[in-house]
Amino acid sequence: MPEGQRARPQPTPETMHFWEGTRAGELRLQRCNSCDKTYFPPRPFCPACASRDVGVFRATGKGRLYSYVIHHRPVPGFTPPYAIAVVELDEGPRMMTNIVDCPQTPEALVLDMLLEVAFEKIDDEITLPLFRPAKGQGDKGAAR
Amino acid sequence: MKPKSIAIVGAAETTELGRIPNLSQIGLHADAALNAMKDAGLGPKDIDGVATAGETPVTIAHYLGITPKWVDGTAVGGCSFMIHVRHAAAALESGLCKTVLITHGESGRSGVARSRPAVSPGSLAGQFELPYGPMGPPTLFTIPVLRYMKTYGITEEQLATVAVVQREWAAKNPRATFHDPITVEDVLGSRMIAYPFRLLMCCLVTDGGGALILTTADRAKDFPQKPVYLLGTGESVETPMVSQMEDFTSSRAFRVAGAKAFDEAGITHKDVDHLMIYDAFAHLPIYGLEDLGFCKRGEAAAFIGERHTAPGGKLPLNTNGGGLSYMHSGMYGMYALQESVRQMRGIAPAQVPGAKLSVCHGVGGMFAASGTIIMTNEGP
Secondary structure (H helix, E strand, C coil), rough: CCCCCCCCCCCCCCCHHHHHHHCCCCCCCECCCCCCCCEECCCCCCCCCCCCCCEECCCCEEEEEEEEEECCCCCCCCCCCCEEEEEEEECCCCCEECCCHHHCCCCCCCCEEEEEEEEEEECCCCCEEEEEEEECCCCCCCCC | CCCCCCCEEEEEECCCCECCCCCCHHHHHHHHHHHHHHHCCCHHHHHCCCECCCCCCHHHHHHHHCCCCCCEECCCCCHHHHHHHHHHHHHHHHHCCCEEEEEEEEEEECCCCCCCCCCCCCCHHHHHCCCCCCCCHHHHCCHHHHHHHHHHHHCCCHCCCCCHHHHHHHCCCCCCCCCEEEHHHHHCCEEEEECCHHHHHHHCCCCCEEEEEEEECCCHHCCCCCCCEEEEEEEEEECHCCCCCCCCCHHHHHHHHHHHHHHHCCCCEEEEEEEEEEEEEEEHHHHHHHHHCCCCCHHHHHHHHCCCCCCCCCCCECCCCCHHHHHCCCCCHHHHHHHHHHHHHHHCCCCCCCCCCCCCEECCCCEECCCEEEECCCCC
């Protein structure tokens, strides 16, 4: 087990829907009702057109490995080496995450491999959206 | 800004660089400021504008005994000092003040009274980046690079070559931290920090400081040193979260700041004799060369590999050895500016013969901010 605990996010009024979503097993994104822009991280207005008329929807939780580093030094809550990754969601936005159920090696972590969300409960309030290789995909991953 | 309307008339680094345990953060600011005032033949009563980052302008003005009529505390990371130069030029040109002092000091290695920015757990980075285990710039600044490498087919050897070439420049500089030549194999064999980044692809962590003094061009000839004139300036910001960069293969802030500076200066890339690109990590010169327009997208690594930026090449780059081999206290932008000034004064340890025009490009945060300053030693 890694020593210490990973940094814990502190939800704010503007991001509460996201953390309520992960707690319920949903990855929630926002979309502008005026210009149709899908965006992340959460905010109560559209970053493309500034409209306040925005909605929350459940994303598919699917995406691809966009980029990453494999960190080799200790950080509370992590056992090095571990990957700090960015996933590009099928809906368009990118988010930072960790990749689970996968060796933390350059050979196993192939850019553009298909990923799916894997929720990890930290405590009663916080569940983090991590990602794992999508089911039905070989060890090496497969570019679309 | 009107080209050549503003000049740098004082420039100095701290007396020592590297390991300075006998000076705190503010002490490093002051040591550099006193050296710059001596360089310009000025005292604190002659300064009426103060800009700084790391410390506040209040702290610096009070500590040095300055009564400013203009201050700027823009703190957007390592390129804050490029942006201070730009803001100071605007203030001087519009008559808000007459003589500006810009200071930097950072006890990056010894950590004596060092102020460090904290990420709140409720900020967007605190909620959507920090929980995934990043630990500072080596794990964040580096995240876009695998995408760049896949997009353009760049190899780890090419990334390592950036550090090898900059060590060649550092070898010519007595004040550089590292002088011994290194090979691509040395770089790839050094300790893994955050794949694909090895230790020798990451900047140094040292103590130091630097300061600049600026005034209007009409007064510049009255100072003891050869004036260095501002030709063009640019600045921009993009995102506080590297995961939210628009394009992982290019910095929007670089493109906006660089294009603005070149436009103001009215120059083309062929006019550039000397170039500084803030190199916190080995990929920064690659992104910088492309985003400033010196190379097409995907071609900068080959450009460096072909030795165009090395000693004897057509575009001397990071001639002090850079953040990788000269020094890096944390906010390196001031040292890039100092090297551009030395090159324009003709006194750099690795002087580019006959250099008349220098481009100095900085980054702040993890591709969060950028500032570009173009200087010349040819007067109005």
